[in-house]
Amino acid sequence: MLNVGIIGCGSIARQRHAAEYKHNENTNIAGVFDVSRERAESMAADFGGKVYESAEALIADPSIDAVSVCVANAYHEPITIDALNHGKHVLCEKPMAITLAECEAMYEASQKNGMRLLIDHNQRLTPAHKKAKEIIASGELGRVISFSATFGHKGPEMWSADKSSNTWFFKKNAAAFGSMADLGIHKIDLMRYLIGADVKNVFSRMATLDKKFPDGTPIEVDDNSVEILTFDNGALGTVTTSWTHYAEECNASTLYCEKGTIKLYQDPTYSLQIVYADGTKVNYQLDRIQTNDDKQQTSSGTIDLFVDSILTGKPSVLDAADIIKSMRVVFACLESADSGRIVDL
Numbered sequence: 001m002l003n004v005g006i007i008g009c010g011s012i013a014r015q016r017h018a019a020e021y022k023h024n025e026n027t028n029i030a031g032v033f034d035v036s037r038e039r040a041e042s043m044a045a046d047f048g049g050k051v052y053e054s055a056e057a058l059i060a061d062p063s064i065d066a067v068s069v070c071v072a073n074a075y076h077e078p079i080t081i082d083a084l085n086h087g088k089h090v091l092c093e094k095p096m097a098i099t100l101a102e103c104e105a106m107y108e109a110s111q112k113n114g115m116r117l118l119i120d121h122n123q124r125l126t127p128a129h130k131k132a133k134e135i136i137a138s139g140e141l142g143r144v145i146s147f148s149a150t151f152g153h154k155g156p157e158m159w160s161a162d163k164s165s166n167t168w169f170f171k172k173n174a175a176a177f178g179s180m181a182d183l184g185i186h187k188i189d190l191m192r193y194l195i196g197a198d199v200k201n202v203f204s205r206m207a208t209l210d211k212k213f214p215d216g217t218p219i220e221v222d223d224n225s226v227e228i229l230t231f232d233n234g235a236l237g238t239v240t241t242s243w244t245h246y247a248e249e250c251n252a253s254t255l256y257c258e259k260g261t262i263k264l265y266q267d268p269t270y271s272l273q274i275v276y277a278d279g280t281k282v283n284y285q286l287d288r289i290q291t292n293d294d295k296q297q298t299s300s301g302t303i304d305l306f307v308d309s310i311l312t313g314k315p316s317v318l319d320a321a322d323i324i325k326s327m328r329v330v331f332a333c334l335e336s337a338d339s340g341r342i343v344d345l
């Protein structure tokens with residue numbers, strides 16, 4: 001039995017980490033911490049575990065084997081490194097950290113201490129994405145020539161534990177990034193994963209089009225973005241992100257391959273659809289993508305994978321070693337949006 005600690009007791013901790021640890025027969029939620037004592041106590045009451053006085057105290061407890069880091073982006077790195085240095089395995093939320101140097105320091109700490117470090121890129125684990133990976137890797141559709149991927153919803157202030165337009169998600173010092181890194185990281189990473197190649201260069205535009213703080217001033221980060229990615233195997237496509245899709249969430253991708261098209265999460269019943277070049281259609285009824293509107297998110301698969309990777313020592317698709325390459329693309333997009341130029345990786 002692994003004793004796990006959860007640091008940060010907001011929405012993702014409650015809806016995914018705590019709920020999924022509770023369902024995993026090999027874990028016991030031993031401790032929780034949040035800068036909001038009230039939130040930590042409420043989560044401990046619902047899911048179990050001792051409420052610690054600080055992240056440092058939880059991490060220093062030798063009875064804790066593994067830690068989930070579910071705090072605001074700017075604090076991923078110090079908490080993760082402290083936990084790794086204290087001999088804990090870590091599952092850290094995305095985006096991994098707020099600078100490339102921080103991401104590298106986290107990875108190095110995991111290597112130096114011989115501890116697992118996984119990053120919660122749960123989109124790699126959804127049934128339709130797993131099946132698409134299998135189909136592309138089999139070669140039956142030939143190579144991916146182009147793609148488009150969109151992730152847009154009505155904004156993190158509707159999801160965060162602090163449901164106000166004063167949320168940390170809108171502030172540079174705590175979030176560092178806006179919609180591009182918050183949502184785009186999922187799709188950038190997914191395209192890298194599905195295509196099975198690395199990104200060669202990027203061109204990005206980001207804008208703050210609509211979101212405002214309570215005093216009416218624009219938020220400090222982007223609320224919409226468009227990225228053009230060129231892969232080193234020639235594939236070309238776009239990633240679009242938005243926090244202003246007020247009517248309907250969009251979490252869909254299309255990959256145009258030599259022998260057909262793969263459509264992901266575009267149909268409410270068939271999460272994976274293949275249209276072959278001869279017009280034949282094959283629909284797969286696999287699952288429904290998890291959205292921020294879901295009341296119960298108990299099956300992302302991330303927690304089970306984290307626990308399994310600790311217990312078996314097997315490599316996992318969420319290992320930081322590969323996710324860090326997706327973060328390089330995010331930082332290149334930031335540089336491109338800033339400079340107005342194409343950025344090579």
Ligand SMILES: NC(=O)c1ccc[n+]([C@@H]2O[C@H](COP(=O)([O-])OP(=O)(O)OC[C@H]3O[C@@H](n4cnc5c(N)ncnc54)[C@H](O)[C@@H]3O)[C@@H](O)[C@H]2O)c1
Nearest residue numbers: 008009010011012034035070071072073075093094160161
């Ligand atoms: N993998 C995914 O699909 C996914 C989805 C949503 C959020 N996230 C990520 O999860 C992280 C948390 O997001 P959320 O939606 O739960 O936000 P949230 O606002 O609901 O919760 C964040 C919690 O962290 C606490 N906190 C902030 N800084 C802290 C610190 N230094 N020490 C202890 N507690 C601290 C806050 O008090 C709050 O309770 C973010 O990095 C976010 O990008 C990932």
